[in-house]
Amino acid sequence: MEVNQYLEMFIDESKEHLQACSEHLLELEKNPEDLAIVGEIFRSAHTLKGMSATMGFEDLADLTHKMENVLDAIRNEKIKVTPEIFDVVFESVDHLEEMVMDIADGGDGKRDVQSTVEKLKRIESGETALAPITALSSAIAQQAATTISADLQLTYDDFERAVISQSIEQGFVAYEVAVTLREDCLLKAARVFMVFEILEKNGDVIKSSPTVDILEEEQFDQIFRVAYITKESAEDLQKKLMKVSEVEQVIVTAITDMNYIAETVPQQEDTSQNVSTLPAAKQEVGAQKSQVQTTNAKSNGHTSSKTIRVNIERLDILMNLFEELVIDRGRLQSISTEVNHLELNETVERMSRVMGDLQNIVLTMRMVQVETVFNRFPKMVRQLSRDLNKKINLEIIGAETELDRTVIDEIGDPLVHLIRNSLDHGVESPEIRRAKGKPEEGTVQLRAFHSGNYVFIEIEDDGAGINRDKVLAKAISKGVVTQEVANTLTDKQINELILASGFSTADVISDVSGRGVGLDVVKTTIESLGGNISIESTQGVGSVFSIQLPLTLSIISVMLVEIEKEIYAIPLSSIIETSIIRNSDILNAHNQKVIDFRGKVVPLVFLEEIFDVPRNEGKDDEFHSVVIVRKGEKLAGLVVDSFIGQQEIVLKSLGNYLSNIFAISGATILGNGKVALIVDCNALMK
Template identity: 55%
Template sequence: MEMNQYLSMFIDESKEHLQALNDNMLRLEASPEDISIVQSIFRSAHTLKGMSATMGFEDLASLTHEMENVLDLVRNHKLSMNPFIFDAIFKSLDSLDAMVEDIVNGGTGKADVSAIVAVLKSIVSGDYEKAAAATATAPAAAPTASAGAELDEFQYSILLQSVEAGLQVYRLEVTLQKTCVLKAARAYMVFSYLEQNGEIVKSMPSVEDIEKEKFETSFSVYFVSEQSGEELERQVGNISEMESVQAEKLDPEGLKRKMQPAPAATAAAASEVASAANEVSPAAAAKPVAAAAPKAAGGGAPVQSRTIRVDIERLDVLMNLFSELLIDRVRLEQLASEVRRSDLTETVEHMARVSSDLQNIVLKLRMVPVDNVFNRFPRMVRDLAKSLDKKVDLIITGAETELDRTVIDEIGDPLVHLLRNSVDHGVETVPERLAAGKPETGTVHLRAFHSGNHVFIEIEDDGKGINRNKVLDIALKRGVVSPEQAKTLTDEEVYMLLFAAGFSTADKISDISGRGVGLDVVRTKIESLGGRVHVTSNYGKGTNFSVQLPLTLSIISAMLVRLGDEKYAIPLSSIVETAVVRKEQVRSVHGNKMMEYRSGIIPLISLSTLFDVPGYSEADEEETEIVVVRKGEKLAALMVDEFIGQQEIVLKSLGKYLTNLFAVSGATILGDGQVALIVDSNALIK
């Protein structure tokens, strides 16, 4: 069967199942006794194993199989979850994720998973606590090596229990003919037969080396089965190009002679997992990373809908063609209103309704919820908080907010940097928080919301905030700013120095931060997407990073307004209301125009002055039309000459020559062929 045609489907579905496994493991950590969650995890793992085996990714399948064995004991109430088991399964998920990523990058998906497999097997056998203790004392208590040492403690333990359970344990020595050309293929046939008739515990050399043909003509396998040695020798010997097959049956004494004295890689892995489990108290390990909306207990395996995957470039072409169609539709509507023929008007109105429905579908095709990015952060924050010995809750809101697919693909890494920065630099350790009179668990809010034709993503923590003086001192020492500039900088301008290349306030370099590459990369990436990043902070109370991103929609609803002889468009999604104000209602505060609005005061901005519109003066008017716009919680009123009406407009870039124009986010072609600039109300309010 040709597998390449199914590869993209396998990759997408594997990622969905791995995400479901991570999400449900975090939920299970919060409710270790909830067996319904374990059932969901087991179903996802079982499906992933079946898919991997079908596609021929044996390492993926074998690791998932061992995870299944652990989960099976848990769901049948034969094993209780504890920090050690949680960490072992999380490490398994990391390995599975890495293997899938290798497949995405064109690799074979193979990896040496023997270490984590041994840890999972030790959990199934119940020896993991003894094994972890043994690894801690192994260097001191290591006996003298024997010449035939081939098994480590875990493998010895598994084989010994198999013998005690009445199963046959063999050391199988397989020798291929010297003329054999496809050695790896013959070895695969041997392994395939053995896996169907028992359990392989160890191969020498490793499975990976055998698959790469890194062996001469023979290899050995430790194998547990119910078959007799003679039957094994006969069946394996029947495979083509076999020189000889010898099955040595092992009893407890024979196993002891084969045991390795020193801790092997698998033991080291168990030690690593054990130490990770011991670093955190059981209470801390059970502390969940809070997500805004926990998924239903039965939602482990994603329900497959009838979908088709489309190249995003084709969607771009479709969007551009529809944009041109929309311009023609507006022109037709205008001509129909001038001609005044009823049959023409009815036809144009019907076309307008159909094209509106088509427009909604075209727009939704490209839009993806930011949840596709946010869903991997709870697990990341959990691991990060654990490694830093902190307690952190991640609260996600607005995960259903939709962004263009191209932006979604690029925004993940910048958000990872900002979240790591908040957990590492922002949130204090438990003693520091208690000393400051704060709850011992820090909170990081991750929010997404629409405003105008932009999406805002905010990361806010209740940590120690940014020390303005410390940032300024470091900036002066590194020559980022001059002493004269430093005196005139506002708080926000000082905070933005954190984004300078190579800038870092970390007192020591760690794996998490302190190398001065994080925030510089964040700003570069966000600006390359046409977005901006802002920082506000209250020292001792917390910090807020706000990322503004364009929706990158080609079509938006807008209010058309007139200023003198020019037309402008204001995105409807940022408009609160329109109104008329009289001259006496306008006040002057420190030289700035302000007006009363809903028992408050908001700024009044003259668009004609801002854009220097010719042939238009507001000085002679007794009253003026205004458009009230919003950005987050902030409001402002824009003074205009006349309202033209609401219209669907096509957002066009101003090209390479007209870049970084203040308060202008693009232009549109109107039905009469005129060009109208699109006002960026977010920039005006800022």
């Protein structure tokens, strides 16, 4: 078997099992007497161990095995869970996650975990101060200790007997192979895999006892049997199998008499499992397998899975092809308008509707639940709470909210930074909270929800809030604002000063929150995604950090504008409205041209000056077209020559060579084949 073809599946499933371990461990920490939770963690660890051994990642399998031993001792009531044990098990899961990530990055998954292994061994042996726990009930204990038993006698149904009979007639030899592993064998599933790998190179495995799924779960003693068809001699087969490490004995018995084969037909469930072990049988074997599995699924009242795993690279390719279609759609619409042919117009209109539906489906396929990011935070909060000697409860709301995968990939680090900031600067210590009349345990709430074409992610804490005077004093000393400007700032503007580069109110720089860098990195990342961040805070009550993000980044709606003969695209998400103004409406304030827009003073930005657009001499229009854009609470008016109209466009990168052009976030190809640059409104308003 070529294991590399299963590597991606192994990585995905390993991450799922480790995430399940983390979630159940957090749950168990709150309910340490619940053995059912221990069983769930044990099953995830056990499956991960078998998978790792099968794939040849022995270090990963060995650490999981040691952790599994501790979990087994807990569920069999030999030891009692304590905070110290939780710390070691969490430490083990952290190591396992690092090893899986290393494998995902092309590494071998090796990591120095000797100290953790030693801790697990001491816990298992009872060397630490672990008190025996009182039995919850003899029934629970008995259930926890129960293992799956299996009758090792190989029995065959009519189909399997027919396969063996036909194989013998065609010159093959049929064997029953009994393999005994050593009693001290640690990774039984790995040895079973090695045995099957040897067998499958030179023949076909018809069935096994116990069944393959039980062998993978290691729910058997030392012996397993295999029905096998090959052209090899019994002696050669025995020699090859005895070379497998930790195999103690191999007995090969030839099946020559058809009456020797038992005619007992196993139960339907066993039949499906046994038939599914055929690795390389003939077409009729595969057909029978499919038929039996389908029948079994129906008989158990289950439906087949409605989901499949798709490599994200394939979705990226699909998205790129669809983006080309969007460009061609714009071209066809442009041609249709010029030609003004009835049937062509109808066809283009219908194609546009169909492509609109297709666009929704393609974008939906790329959507990922924010749960994939949120899942990492409970364990992080637990550890940081202990490091800071604080009691903090993390509440997660709206984890099922979906975002485009490209946004999901980028949003993780900013959220980590904000949550660390809430834990370090926001939530007070238990002593201070008691003195203020608050509960000792602080609460940090992480929530996500949709609103229009945006997703909002909010981090709220019930901590000390932002100290207005301290922030202002720091901002003035750092030169972020002057004393005169500071006197005019609103509370919201003062709060957002903490997003300035290098700003930090921490008396001692720690490794928990900003690390002396401030939150400007968070702000920059979010704005690069086309979003924005705002802060609301009440001193002594708490703070709310609100992040607004677009649902997708690849296809966006824009307003096309013209300056001389050049066309620019302004994202609709930044636009409040468009307006026509007279020269006489333009005022001067502090050497800046401004207008009065609905009672607010709005500065004007002449794009022809920003982008150095060459002007025709003597052109001095009385009227100007203005696009009013917003960034948070800031407004600006972008002055252009004329408006072309709204359009959906495909956002294309300018590449590394043109990556640092001021106020340009990308480009798009229009329906007439021309390239339009996309204006970065956030950069213009800094």
